[in-house]
Amino acid sequence: MTEFIIRRLLQSVLVLILITILTFSLIHLAPGGPFQIMLSPGLSPEAMETQARNLGLYDPVPVQYFRWLGDLLQGDLGYTFKNHIPVGQIIWPTVSNTIVLMGAAWFLTLLISIPWGIYNSTRVYSLSDQSASFISYLGFAMPTFWFGIILQQIFSLKLDWLPLSDMYTMSKEGDLGDLLMHLILPVTVLTLGFLAAYVKYSRASMLEVLHQDYIRTARAKGVREGRVIYKHALRNALIPIITVVALDLPLLVAGAALTENVFNWPGMGRLFVEMAVAREYSVLMAITMIVAVIVIVGNFVADVLYAIVDPRVQLNKRGGKAA
Numbered sequence: 001m002t003e004f005i006i007r008r009l010l011q012s013v014l015v016l017i018l019i020t021i022l023t024f025s026l027i028h029l030a031p032g033g034p035f036q037i038m039l040s041p042g043l044s045p046e047a048m049e050t051q052a053r054n055l056g057l058y059d060p061v062p063v064q065y066f067r068w069l070g071d072l073l074q075g076d077l078g079y080t081f082k083n084h085i086p087v088g089q090i091i092w093p094t095v096s097n098t099i100v101l102m103g104a105a106w107f108l109t110l111l112i113s114i115p116w117g118i119y120n121s122t123r124v125y126s127l128s129d130q131s132a133s134f135i136s137y138l139g140f141a142m143p144t145f146w147f148g149i150i151l152q153q154i155f156s157l158k159l160d161w162l163p164l165s166d167m168y169t170m171s172k173e174g175d176l177g178d179l180l181m182h183l184i185l186p187v188t189v190l191t192l193g194f195l196a197a198y199v200k201y202s203r204a205s206m207l208e209v210l211h212q213d214y215i216r217t218a219r220a221k222g223v224r225e226g227r228v229i230y231k232h233a234l235r236n237a238l239i240p241i242i243t244v245v246a247l248d249l250p251l252l253v254a255g256a257a258l259t260e261n262v263f264n265w266p267g268m269g270r271l272f273v274e275m276a277v278a279r280e281y282s283v284l285m286a287i288t289m290i291v292a293v294i295v296i297v298g299n300f301v302a303d304v305l306y307a308i309v310d311p312r313v314q315l316n317k318r319g320g321k322a323a
Contacts, residue, residue, distance in 0.1 A: 008300055009300070020069060024285065027281045027284065028061055028064075075088075081282065091283060091286050093266070095268050101187065101260070105187045109195050114202050116199050117201065117205075117206065118202060118203075118206055122206075132203070133200075139197070142193075148186065148258075151189065152165070152262075162181060163181055163185075182263075185263060198241070201241055209233045209237045218232050242302050243302065249294065250295050256269050257269025268287055272284065
């Protein structure tokens with residue numbers, strides 16, 4: 001297990017470095033580029049030349065990259081181009097707000113979908129199974145932003161039961177009850193989309209395992225059905241579920257970005273859209289790095305869970321795995 005974790009950590013670091021190189025290159029290839037954004041308007045050609053040299057814009061791109069990477073390793077995310085405000089001062093509060101929204105949606109999704117999928121696998125074509133199928137089709141078909149607007153129209157504007165947008169009511173910042181009320185609609189939007197997929201994956205994975213020979217043998221020996229389901233079948237069925245959850249993490253981040261804009265949630269996704277319009281490349285780079293870290297950590301945790309859930313997973317010297 002120790003060798004496994006070390007190998008996966010090294011692979012994660014390598015992937016993260018490659019992401020920084022790719023992102024930094026794409027930013028510099030974007031129309032207009034950082035050069036025009038960094039320069040103050042209305043300057044004389046001589047002053048623009050001096051400012052460009054002071055900012056290091058004439059240095060080769062690899063030199064600029066290693067300078068940026070060195071600052072990043074020291075915890076310096078840079079400054080905004082227009083107002084020269086530290087990026088960390090802008091971005092860290094939005095990261096915590098996004099984690100609150102994503103974490104609540106992800107926890108609720110897994111809490112509902114996996115037990116529901118397991119239940120439906122033992123009662124195929126029941127009312128519960130058909131209801132899950134209907135919700136799945138609904139979740140797959142509805143765009144995130146459209147569903148959010150519909151919920152706002154019904155529960156905020158017409159019924160006046162829930163807040164329309166934002167994270168807190170004015171003058172109630174830090175109030176947990178007020179935060180929970182503001183979370184209901186955006187979390188519902190995010191949960192429905194992923195609930196649709198996870199219930200189906202859980203059900204299909206369990207059905208596949210339940211038809212295996214060792215499950216029939218356990219039942220033939222008189223093992224209680226509950227033990228067959230939760231002790232023997234579930235352990236193997238969790239492997240593909242873990243894979244799907246880890247691979248869907250980037251989609252959850254993207255969904256949170258759309259939902260944050262619809263509900264005016266002060267999170268990282270909304271900030272990314274605003275900074276993209278303003279072409280604040282230093283902020284975009286920082287957000288991209290944070291999202292990359294979240295995704296890599298999620299996949300690393302999934303790899304570790306493979307070894308925990310399925311003890312047959314063994315690693316060979318090249319880092320592959322065989323059961």
